[in-house]
Amino acid sequence: MKQFIFTLACCLFFNLTTFSQWQFQAVGTDASFRAVSAASADVVWIGGTKGTFVRTTDAGKTWQTGTVPDAQLCDFRDVQAIDAQTAYLMSAGPAEKGQARIYKTTDGGQKWTLLYQTQQKGVFFDNIDFWDDQHGIVVSDPVDNKWFILTTDDSGKSWQPVLPTALPPMESNEGAFAASGTSLVVQGKRAVWIASGGGPFGRVFRSGDRGKTWAVSNTPLVGGEATGLFGMRFFTNKIGIAVGGNYKQEQQPGPNAVITRDGGQTWQLLTQTDPPGLKEAIALLPGDRLITVGPSGTSLSADQGQTWQRLDTDGFHSIACVKGTCYAVGAKGKVAVQRFK
Numbered sequence: 390m391k392q393f394i395f396t397l398a399c400c401l402f403f404n405l406t407t408f409s410q411w412q413f414q415a416v417g418t419d420a421s422f423r424a425v426s427a428a429s430a431d432v433v434w435i436g437g438t439k440g441t442f443v444r445t446t447d448a449g450k451t452w453q454t455g456t457v458p459d460a461q462l463c464d465f466r467d468v469q470a471i472d473a474q475t476a477y478l479m480s481a482g483p484a485e486k487g488q489a490r491i492y493k494t495t496d497g498g499q500k501w502t503l504l505y506q507t508q509q510k511g512v513f514f515d516n517i518d519f520w521d522d523q524h525g526i527v528v529s530d531p532v533d534n535k536w537f538i539l540t541t542d543d544s545g546k547s548w549q550p551v552l553p554t555a556l557p558p559m560e561s562n563e564g565a566f567a568a569s570g571t572s573l574v575v576q577g578k579r580a581v582w583i584a585s586g587g588g589p590f591g592r593v594f595r596s597g598d599r600g601k602t603w604a605v606s607n608t609p610l611v612g613g614e615a616t617g618l619f620g621m622r623f624f625t626n627k628i629g630i631a632v633g634g635n636y637k638q639e640q641q642p643g644p645n646a647v648i649t650r651d652g653g654q655t656w657q658l659l660t661q662t663d664p665p666g667l668k669e670a671i672a673l674l675p676g677d678r679l680i681t682v683g684p685s686g687t688s689l690s691a692d693q694g695q696t697w698q699r700l701d702t703d704g705f706h707s708i709a710c711v712k713g714t715c716y717a718v719g720a721k722g723k724v725a726v727q728r729f730k
Contacts, residue, residue: 410701410727411687411701411703411717411725411726411727412449412725412726412727413723413724413725414449414452414724414725414726415452416435416443416454416722416724417722418437418439418441418443418454418722419721419722420437420438420439420441421437421438421719421720421721421722422435422437422438422443422706422707422718422719422720422722422723422724423437423466423467423567423568423569423570423706423707423718424436424437424465424466424467424478424479424569424570424707424718425468425570425707425708425709425716425717425718426468426470426570426709427470427709427711427716428470428471428472428473429711430448430711430712430714431445431446431447431448432444432445432470432472432473433445433449433470433709433716434468434469434470434476435468435716435718435724436465436467436468436478436479436570437464437465437718437722438465439456439461439463439464440456440457440460440461440462440463440465441454441456441465442454442455442456442465442468442476442478442498443455443724444473444476444497444498446473446497448714448726449716452724453497453498455498457478457492457501458501460490460492460501462482462486462487462488463478463480463482463488463490464481464482464488465478465479465480465481466479466480466481466514466515466516466567466568466570467479467514467515467516467517467518467567467570468517468570469517469518469519469525471519471522473497474494474495474496474497475493475494475495475522476493476494476498477491477492477493477504477517477519477525477545478491478492478493478501479514479516479517479527479570480492480514481513481514481515481567482513482514483512483513484508484509484510484511484512484513484529485508485510487506487508489506489508489509489512489513489514490503490505490506491504491514491517491527491545491548492504493544493545504545504546505527505539509532509537510532511529511530511531511532511533511537512529512530512532512537513530513564513567514527514528515528515529515530515564515566515567515572515573516528516565516567516571516572516573516583517570517573518573518574518575518581519575520575520577520578520579520581520599521578522544523541523542523544524540524541524542524599525540525541525544525545526538526539526540526541526573526575526581526599526600527539527540527548527573528565528573530564530565531559531563531564533553534558534559535553535556536551536556536559536583536594537550538550538551538556538600539551540599540600551600551601551603555600555601555603556594556603557594557603557604557605559585559588560587560588560589560592560612561588562587562588562614563585563586563587563588563592563612564585564586564587565583565584565585565586566586566618566619566633566669568619568620568636568669568706568707569619569620569669569670569706569707569708570670570707571619571620571622571669571670571671571707572584572585572618572619572620574621574622574623574629576623576625576626576629577626579597579598579599580595580596580597580623580626580652581595581596582594582595582596582621582623582629582653583595584617584618584619584620584621584631584633585612585617585618586612586613586615586616586617586618586633587612587613587614587615587616587617588612588617589611589612590607590608590609590610590611590612591607591608591610591611591612591616591618591631591633591647592605592606592607592608592617592618593605593606593608593621593631593649593653593656595652595653595654597652604654606654606655606656607656608631608656609644609647609656609657609658610631610633610644610645610647610658611644613635614637615635615636615637615638616633616634616635616636618631618632618633618647619632619633619634619636619667619668619669619670619683620632620633620668620669620670620671620681621671622670622671622672622673624673624677626652627649627650627651627652628648628649628650629648629649629652629653630646630647630648630649630659630671630679630693631646631647631648631649631656631671632645632646632662632668632669632670632681632683633645633646633667633668633669634666634667634668635667636667638666638667639666639667639683639684639685640664640665640666640667640684640685641665641667642661642665642666643661644658644659644661645661645662645665645666645667645668646658646659646660646661646662646668646671646681646694647659648693648694659693659694659695660694660695660696660697661697662681662688662697663688663697663698663699664685664686664688664699664702665685666683666684666685666686667683667684667685668681668682668683669682669683669684669705669706669707670682670683670705670706670707670708671708672708672709672710672715673710674689674710674713674715674729675712675713675729675730677693678690678691678729679691679693679694680700680708680715680729682704682705682706682707682708682717683704683705683706684704684705684706685702685704686699686700686701686702686703686704687700687701687702687703687705687717688700703719703725704719704720705717705718705719705723705725706718706719706720710729713728713729713730714727714728714729715727715728715729
């Protein structure tokens with residue numbers, strides 16, 4: 390979104406907060422990060438401002454930091470890790486200023502290929518995701534009151550637009566927040582969801598055929614100019630959780646999480662997180678536990694968001710977890726690792 394370019398459970402939480410703390414990493418850059426993707430517990434790619442990318446292939450023991458040539462003005466708000474050698478970077482920003490771009494590397498970041506660029510007025514990429522190494526999708530803020538969505542079936546070599554007639558109309562001022570790279574998520578072989586904000590309510594758009602056709606549902610989270618859903622994660626094709634808040638009042642208490650158990654058709658409020666305030670991304674931990682991050686801090690849940698435990702108040706924008714190893718990223722080069730059992 391353009392405006393955002395800038396009992397047993399108790400014991401589980403006691404163990405988490407006592408023995409697992411964020412381990413901050415030195416990655417050699419002051420670029421700000423809102424994008425992190427893990428191909429495995431060891432292989433992680435990060436995207437940031439000033440055309441910056443960061444990679445580890447040894448679970449954070451060492452980090453490679455670089456910049457994409459001729460992309461110094463790009464803000465990589467989303468990244469998709471395929472493996473240690475292959476990743477995609479998506480640049481958020483006005484297409485008219487040359488910032489709507491998609492890059493790919495197949496050699497660990499030594500070389501980057503510009504796969505797609507457009508200068509179409511109104512295009513502002515928010516998120517990119519892939520079902521597998523061939524099939525992917527990218528979404529932009531609305532153009533002519535409909536999402537601008539592209540899909541690929543050939544590893545990004547070509548991109549096809551989703552027909553506007555396949556998409557529900559948008560509410561006034563509605564769009565996706567390019568805040569964490571997680572307002573667009575895919576699951577399985579064909580399912581995809583988009584979380585929105587800016588309109589009267591946070592809404593979730595869904596497709597079960599890789600974006601060919603779409604439906605939309607309201608959630609109980611109130612929207613507004615700076616308010617709505619920021620991040621989402623589906624753990625099965627049926628169960629998903631979305632988080633959000635207000636980016637102009639990041640510490641403001643209030644409802645900030647919703648859950649669906651029917652694939653996104655209906656949504657129910659969850660207890661507000663602890664700490665409260667804006668939450669931008671969420672991930673799954675072993676044992677069906679949850680972890681969510683935002684500017685106000687990190688929250689944990691062992692019961693699908695019915696109750697939350699405060700881990701700390703360090704601010705992060707996005708998170709990626711695999712098998713209990715989590716990577717969180719934030720402003721001014723902030724990267725941290727945490728390992729849960």
